[in-house]
Amino acid sequence: MPKYANRLPKFEDTDAASGSSETTGKGKRHATKPYTRPEQSASIDLKSFGYQLNRLGSQVTAFVNSSDFAMSKEGRDVCKKMASCLQRASSYQREASEHLVDDQERYFNAEWSKREKALxxxxxxxxxxxxxxxxxxxxQALISQRGELQLEKEEAIRALKTCTICYDxxxxxxxxxxxxxxxxDCCLMLFGQTCxxxxIEVTGWMKIHWTD
Incomplete structure (x- = not known):
């Protein structure tokens, strides 16, 4: 296999649990805690990821079709791992796309609810x-109207009480x-004259008092 090593795409071990992995001090790889998708999955560039995935799939296909190593048992095992990795990556991409759509839908619904509430x-x-x-x-209109009515009332009472001869x-x-x-004063002036x-001849008068 050494002569084909520089032609093989590099994949992580498919037997490890899904998620990231790290290298131990002995050079062996083991799975870390499962990958947790961020809430803001919109930051993931799924378009670029899909492009790279398709490109890698084309490279694997070209390797299988052009390599004698792919026909050997060891080569078939490697090719199976390649296919498994590509399939898993494709599955991750679809899942991420679905999550992205869901996140965007939740975001727009939340924003719409906020705006609707604000409006x-x-x-x-x-x-x-x-x-x-x-x-x-x-x-204010009622106060003004009451004031005008009160003024009109007072003016009417004043006119009623004012002498129609001297107007004073x-x-x-x-x-x-x-x-x-x-x-x-006007009654004194009219005494002996006519109203x-x-x-009618004015022969006398008597005092009166107004009440409110």
């Missing part, structure tokens, strides 16, 4: 803000004959 929270916050703003504007004094006297009301509202 929902944003929508709820925006809705609460709008509702609070509308409630505030409604309360407060109505505090009523004429005895016609019951029209004016301020006391400006009904033309």
């Amino acid at each position: 929902k929270e944003q929508h709820e916050c925006e809705s609460e803000r709008i509702i609070s703003q509308l409630q505030f504007e409604k309360e 004094g407060e109505k505090n006297c009523t004429l005895t004959k016609c019951s029209h009301t004016f301020c006391e 400006p509202m009904c033309r």
